[in-house]
Amino acid sequence: MSELTQPASLALAVRRPRAAPFDWRRAVPLLLAAPLLLYMLVFYALPVVAMLLRSLNDPAWTLANYATLFEDVVFQKTFWITINTSVTVTLGCLVLGYPVAMGLVRARSMAPFILVIILLPFWTSVLVRSYAWMVLLGRHGLVNEALLALGMIDRPIRILNTPLATQIAMIHILLPYMILPIANALRQIDPSLIRAASGLGSTPIMTFRQVILPLSMSGVAAGTLLTFVLALGFYITPAMVGGPRDITLSMLIAQQVDQLNWAYAATLSAVLLATALAILAVARKLPGVGNAFKTSMR
Amino acid sequence: MTGIGTNGVSGTGASVTLSSLEKTYDRANAAKAVDGVSLDIRSGEFLTMLGPSGSGKTTTLMMIAGFETPTAGDIAIDGKSVVAMPPYRRNIGMVFQNYALFPHLTVEENVGFPLKQRGVPKAERAKLVAEALELVHLPGYGARYPRQLSGGQQQRVAVARAVVFKPRLLLMDEPLGALDKQLRENLQLEMRRLHADLGITFIYVTHDQEEALTMSDRIAVMNDGKVAQVGSPEDLYDRPDNRFVAGFIGESNFLPAVVRGVENDMVVAEYEGTLIRALCPGKTASGQTVMLTTRPERLRFADGTWTGSEGQHNRLRVTVTEAVFAGERCRYMLQAGNGTSIVLKEPSSAAIRRRAVGERAEIAWSVADTILV
Numbered sequence: 004m005s006e007l008t009q010p011a012s013l014a015l016a017v018r019r020p021r022a023a024p025f026d027w028r029r030a031v032p033l034l035l036a037a038p039l040l041l042y043m044l045v046f047y048a049l050p051v052v053a054m055l056l057r058s059l060n061d062p063a064w065t066l067a068n069y070a071t072l073f074e075d076v077v078f079q080k081t082f083w084i085t086i087n088t089s090v091t092v093t094l095g096c097l098v099l100g101y102p103v104a105m106g107l108v109r110a111r112s113m114a115p116f117i118l119v120i121i122l123l124p125f126w127t128s129v130l131v132r133s134y135a136w137m138v139l140l141g142r143h144g145l146v147n148e149a150l151l152a153l154g155m156i157d158r159p160i161r162i163l164n165t166p167l168a169t170q171i172a173m174i175h176i177l178l179p180y181m182i183l184p185i186a187n188a189l190r191q192i193d194p195s196l197i198r199a200a201s202g203l204g205s206t207p208i209m210t211f212r213q214v215i216l217p218l219s220m221s222g223v224a225a226g227t228l229l230t231f232v233l234a235l236g237f238y239i240t241p242a243m244v245g246g247p248r249d250i251t252l253s254m255l256i257a258q259q260v261d262q263l264n265w266a267y268a269a270t271l272s273a274v275l276l277a278t279a280l281a282i283l284a285v286a287r288k289l290p291g292v293g294n295a296f297k298t299s300m301r
Numbered sequence: 302m303t304g305i306g307t308n309g310v311s312g313t314g315a316s317v318t319l320s321s322l323e324k325t326y327d328r329a330n331a332a333k334a335v336d337g338v339s340l341d342i343r344s345g346e347f348l349t350m351l352g353p354s355g356s357g358k359t360t361t362l363m364m365i366a367g368f369e370t371p372t373a374g375d376i377a378i379d380g381k382s383v384v385a386m387p388p389y390r391r392n393i394g395m396v397f398q399n400y401a402l403f404p405h406l407t408v409e410e411n412v413g414f415p416l417k418q419r420g421v422p423k424a425e426r427a428k429l430v431a432e433a434l435e436l437v438h439l440p441g442y443g444a445r446y447p448r449q450l451s452g453g454q455q456q457r458v459a460v461a462r463a464v465v466f467k468p469r470l471l472l473m474d475e476p477l478g479a480l481d482k483q484l485r486e487n488l489q490l491e492m493r494r495l496h497a498d499l500g501i502t503f504i505y506v507t508h509d510q511e512e513a514l515t516m517s518d519r520i521a522v523m524n525d526g527k528v529a530q531v532g533s534p535e536d537l538y539d540r541p542d543n544r545f546v547a548g549f550i551g552e553s554n555f556l557p558a559v560v561r562g563v564e565n566d567m568v569v570a571e572y573e574g575t576l577i578r579a580l581c582p583g584k585t586a587s588g589q590t591v592m593l594t595t596r597p598e599r600l601r602f603a604d605g606t607w608t609g610s611e612g613q614h615n616r617l618r619v620t621v622t623e624a625v626f627a628g629e630r631c632r633y634m635l636q637a638g639n640g641t642s643i644v645l646k647e648p649s650s651a652a653i654r655r656r657a658v659g660e661r662a663e664i665a666w667s668v669a670d671t672i673l674v
Binding site: 193195196198199200201202203204205206209213214217218 | 366367368387388389390391392393394395397398399401403404405414415417418419462463466
């Protein structure tokens with residue numbers, strides 16, 4: 004406080020301190036980030052905004068592009084397939100991923116090894132992994148050959164280019180996003196709680212249901228959200244291994260761009276983005292899930 | 302089945318027998334965490350396992366609870382071996398050091414947890430939970446979550462949860478370790494009261510000797526995975542079996558001496574030309590070098606107001622090297638002949654002359670307070 008402040012204005016001055024003179028040292032972090040921010044603004048944010056605007060102003064300022072979606076059968080079917088695929092894949096990841104997360108947390112000397120196995124797919128491009136699945140699931144692929152050799156089928160079955168192929172490949176690619184948040188939540192459970200439950204008469208299965216599962220829900224919520232939102236926008240994998248008629252929203256967008264149908268593509272993109280944001284917004288409000296955002300960021 | 306308190310059915314505690322119990326964690330590292338512990342814990346007893354960290358007391362408790370498997374030896378509860386039994390079948394109450402309350406459950410649900418596992422119907426569960434909370438003076442806290450309670454309240458909830466299903470044996474692993482001194486002393490008294498009310502067997506683990514002395518019927522002093530001595534608090538304090546117990550429980554003075562004669566239950570030993578008599582349960586012979594021990598508060602300055610009888614006391618010439626006034630008592634550091642340090646504690650009184658540093662004096666103490674260890 005400066006000595007010049009008059010007693011009468013003191014209360015006001017305390018309540019609303021005058022803005023401090025600009026401190027250049029505080030601007031340093033911003034300056035350090037400035038090149039990247041500028042780059043992102045010019046090459047990412049502006050194009051995205053421009054693209055989204057096209058859904059509103061192409062050919063003229065109107066909501067017509069959105070209104071037509073309500074009668075657009077192709078869009079509705081595609082939207083349904085996208086949601087359906089995302090839900091199936093997310094559930095698949097949850098069912099397959101939770102036990103792995105538990106194993107990862109319980110393993111002592113094996114833990115780094117298991118972690119590498121989980122993360123290995125991360126270090127390979129989605130394209131390569133999708134190609135690999137094409138090879139595995141093809142008519143003369145490893146899966147068919149194995150089933151034939153085991154005598155479980157008489158002739159090769161069609162797996163590639165079916166919704167099942169999309170689901171298998173997407174689950175494989177998205178599993179780490181489910182496993183890691185769950186493992187993180189499980190790791191934070193105090194081991195003495197599990198001992199306490201056991202000492203108080205709880206069998207291992209009861210302990211899982213009443214202690215471990217509820218305490219890992221923040222991780223489950225984080226993993227589920229992450230997986231679901233990522234699955235919504237999947238393009239390469241469904242395009243490569245999925246069925247020709249099982250078109251997802253992102254495939255439809257790509258198709259429309261190919262046909263230079265910019266306004267329609269922009270509208271679909273906006274819908275996809277809005278869906279993802281809406282799910283995040285709703286999930287955030289759910290009790291217990293809000294923490295998941297903090298937990299998964301830790 | 303009525304209440305949990307004095308009128309309850311759980312009036313009798315379990316007896317626990319540990320036979321040559323051993324635990325080795327790592328085969329490569331041969332050090333034994335627990336090394337041949339044998340203990341008979343009587344029904345309804347308050348037994349404390351006391352020892353420094355790493356003495357094996359917690360490991361022993363964990364083996365009784367069933368969280369650790371013994372490498373060798375046996376644990377029997379009421380005469381039946383429980384070594385092969387998983388913890389959730391042993392029906393033992395347990396209070397953990399950090400309380401281990403379930404953070405996602407309310408106080409009521411926490412306390413009701415063991416009842417739920419046992420399939421107690423909801424209505425009865427509510428009644429028993431309310432009783433248990435009353436027992437630990439926390440009625441009305443049922444709807445809160447553990448994080449909304451203070452450390453002392455959490456500790457009480459943990460106790461309520463451990464006794465609500467009327468176990469006949471309660472294990473406690475440093476349950477007061479995380480609390481401040483004042484609260485700890487209050488809860489020590491409450492634990493004693495609870496023990497008297499429930500009439501069940503308590504096995505209590507602590508590294509705090511004062512806590513052990515205050516609360517226990519018997520104390521098992523542990524050191525290096527072994528039981529150093531078992532006995533009542535008075536036994537351990539007045540008649541320590543060995544140097545470790547004498548040093549660990551309370552403060553002790555040690556005088557190295559050479560045995561000159563043994564007569565009946567008494568031994569005469571020589572320290573720096575002074576003959577000192579000590580009680581000795583027949584375990585030494587003439588010529589042996591031994592350690593004599595005595596408590597600082599049992600020593601007195603043997604001049605002026607001292608009125609002890611010569612025949613029953615030892616005397617020793619010393620020099621005062623340090624004098625500290627500590628309120629209720631004065632604490633003197635003394636030096637005897639060859640430099641052995643001796644601590645003397647005297648009640649502070651205006652009637653007693655304070656000694657100055659450098660003063661030469663003679664001290665005396667009862668033969669009965671002199672132990673050969």
